[in-house]
Amino acid sequence: MCKNSYKFLLKLTLSYTILLWSASSEIKAQTAPAQILSDTRTFEVSACNPFKKSMVTVWMEKRPERKDNDENAADMRVAYKSSADNGNSWTEKGIVDLPGTFATGNPFIANNEKGATYLVCMHIGKDFYSGNISLYEFDFGKKKFELKSVPIKSDDNLLDKPSFATSGDEIHLVYVAYPKRMKNAVKYQMSKDKGKTWTKAVDVFGGNIGGHLGPSIAISKNKQVIISIGAYGQKDILITRKVHSDSVAFEKPTIVSPISTKQGAAMTELTAYKNGLILTWQNPHQRSETYLSYSKDDGISWAKPIMLTSFGNLASATFDEKGNIHCIYSDFANQHFFVGYKMLDTRYHLLKEENLLKPTALTTFNEYLGAYQKLVIQDKQLFAFWIDYKDNSTLKFTKWKIRT
Numbered sequence: 001m002c003k004n005s006y007k008f009l010l011k012l013t014l015s016y017t018i019l020l021w022s023a024s025s026e027i028k029a030q031t032a033p034a035q036i037l038s039d040t041r042t043f044e045v046s047a048c049n050p051f052k053k054s055m056v057t058v059w060m061e062k063r064p065e066r067k068d069n070d071e072n073a074a075d076m077r078v079a080y081k082s083s084a085d086n087g088n089s090w091t092e093k094g095i096v097d098l099p100g101t102f103a104t105g106n107p108f109i110a111n112n113e114k115g116a117t118y119l120v121c122m123h124i125g126k127d128f129y130s131g132n133i134s135l136y137e138f139d140f141g142k143k144k145f146e147l148k149s150v151p152i153k154s155d156d157n158l159l160d161k162p163s164f165a166t167s168g169d170e171i172h173l174v175y176v177a178y179p180k181r182m183k184n185a186v187k188y189q190m191s192k193d194k195g196k197t198w199t200k201a202v203d204v205f206g207g208n209i210g211g212h213l214g215p216s217i218a219i220s221k222n223k224q225v226i227i228s229i230g231a232y233g234q235k236d237i238l239i240t241r242k243v244h245s246d247s248v249a250f251e252k253p254t255i256v257s258p259i260s261t262k263q264g265a266a267m268t269e270l271t272a273y274k275n276g277l278i279l280t281w282q283n284p285h286q287r288s289e290t291y292l293s294y295s296k297d298d299g300i301s302w303a304k305p306i307m308l309t310s311f312g313n314l315a316s317a318t319f320d321e322k323g324n325i326h327c328i329y330s331d332f333a334n335q336h337f338f339v340g341y342k343m344l345d346t347r348y349h350l351l352k353e354e355n356l357l358k359p360t361a362l363t364t365f366n367e368y369l370g371a372y373q374k375l376v377i378q379d380k381q382l383f384a385f386w387i388d389y390k391d392n393s394t395l396k397f398t399k400w401k402i403r404t
Helices: 003-027
Strands: 035-038 042-048 055-062 076-083 094-096 103-111 117-124 131-139 144-154 157-167 170-179 185-191 212-219 225-231 236-241 254-258 267-273 276-282 288-295 306-319 325-331 336-344 350-361 374-378 381-388 394-401
Touching (some): 103 157, 117 144, 117 157, 144 157, 144 170, 144 185, 185 212, 236 276, 254 288, 350 381
Parallel strands (some): 042 103, 076 103
Antiparallel strands (some): 035 394, 103 117, 170 185, 336 350, 381 394
């Protein structure tokens, strides 16, 4: 072989190697090591970023008296932490709970444009079909939540899965009311004075009686209020839009997707960011199919759903500034457990992926599985609050920069 031919082959080999390395590095996200936020068994997580470099996260965890591997989902409380430096350090854990109640749970947190940060959660009374939904506001000076108001309380309804969206002085609240002997209903209330007073509860899906599960609510960039809802059984994932800002009426529901036969039942998470809405849905507390869809026109039309995993749960997703989709989810495929991350374009082409937790053998499934994890975006950084099921369901936190 002549000298020039050898040099040409060497250059070709090096070019091919660099090309392969570039392609593989493009598909991988560079994540920082995970931090442990709580070593108490965690079931649901919510988080928000009120200001630049500021984050607050809340979660539902077992009370100290609750026994592990107990099929009873009660004996819960809500805990929280905050950070002022992008999650490099966190405050001590705070607790929201009411003594003498059956449980405190289903926490959800969000902030308005000025950074006012609120928490809603359910308090179940001594009788399971009783209790209230309470609104708390975060005091950044004291670094703790203070009770703001009680939008709804009941002696004969389980008030479940509260979610809210806030803009300016308005707070829009949605939840499911379970009467003792009647079918459940999705309820909506609104406050125009930062949660001090509330409208009376109205039934959002009046024509679709019973079987509702896992509502979520968001406000689009154009101030459109949208509610999503899942269902028990093979029904539909529904979306409805609020008629206008001075009304508590809603449009006729739109079907985003039927609930698949394998999934059986589904609860929703709806997220608004910039010009888009992302909707994910999953089976409550079970390993099954997990789906995602999105809307670019304030919830009028929705993209064909994509299945994120066929044997997972706890999906959370958001858009970035360029309109790409970022999502995290838990997966239990092939007797292994891992927490995955994907970056997709709007055609669902995979741009990047990474495992926040590498696949680990998991042959037993004995403990109650939670309902939500949370992925938060701030500028060009992503912050994942996720549950490590194999490690006693401890709450962990991972952050990384978006590289495009």
